[in-house]
Amino acid sequence: MDHPQTPRILAPHLQQFQYRLVRMLGKVTQLRGETAVIDAGGSVEIVLNRDCHLQLNHAVEIIGKVDGNLHVKVQAASDFGTGIDFEAANAVVEATHRHKEIFYDD
Numbered sequence: 001m002d003h004p005q006t007p008r009i010l011a012p013h014l015q016q017f018q019y020r021l022v023r024m025l026g027k028v029t030q031l032r033g034e035t036a037v038i039d040a041g042g043s044v045e046i047v048l049n050r051d052c053h054l055q056l057n058h059a060v061e062i063i064g065k066v067d068g069n070l071h072v073k074v075q076a077a078s079d080f081g082t083g084i085d086f087e088a089a090n091a092v093v094e095a096t097h098r099h100k101e102i103f104y105d106d
Helices: 086-098
Strands: 021-032 035-039 043-047 059-066 072-081
Touching: 021 043, 021 072, 021 086, 043 059
Parallel strands: 043 072
Antiparallel strands: 021 035, 021 059, 035 043, 059 072
């Protein structure tokens, strides 16, 4: 079965992944009804779906599409709780971009 690629990105990568499906790990810093803000190497506004149940200060992994305003429209979200080492997780993301030929098609 062919699954769509979901490259792991951080806030600084949003521009180069406009209109593409991506995966992001971040800390929920704001909840605002239909939207939220996560810190994923910088602030990222995410547009929630009705299945999203985010909690402030929890880590969340989202899969979603980057829109024209560099917001991410969430298709799936997983709560990872509070024990995440973001520095290590972000280093992994950076490594995937340094060696992207291994991880995703450009």
